[in-house]
Amino acid sequence: MTWPLPTARTTDARVEHHEQRGRREEVRMRAVDLFEEDVEVPCIARELRVSEKSVHQWRRAWLLHRMGYSVQIPARPAAERDEEA
Template sequence: MRYADGGGLTAEQRKRREEVRMQAVYLFEEDAKVPCIARELRVSEKSVYQWRRAWKAGGREALRSKGAPGYDCRLDPHL
């Protein structure tokens, strides 16, 4: 899907989502149940299950924001 305004999230929105994931990490470490985490953070249980899998596989760093999505520029640096 394409969006007229470029779509995606702003840097501020990405930061906010990362903060929510870091709150989830704290709750994972406290061994909170997925439905409780989802309710507290106001996200879907599906998201919490995905985050927990990523956290178990790669720790806190696995849930950090990877920056804006998209393709790398393929233009020659001299252009």
């Protein structure tokens, strides 16, 4: 057995984490659709209810990926993760 044993609370937190991750991925995929339609960054940010900074980061990664570069973007900056803790 591993210690500490999983509790209902930790199990619920893991499920919630995976659900949130899935929602964030859906938002990023919708952003890609909008990039391909040449929608402006402020419009994308408003529609997806995210910051323009996030949209700029996603667009940059999308452009680099289209150029053949391997790019990984963190789901959220460390500062945002720290604020929630």
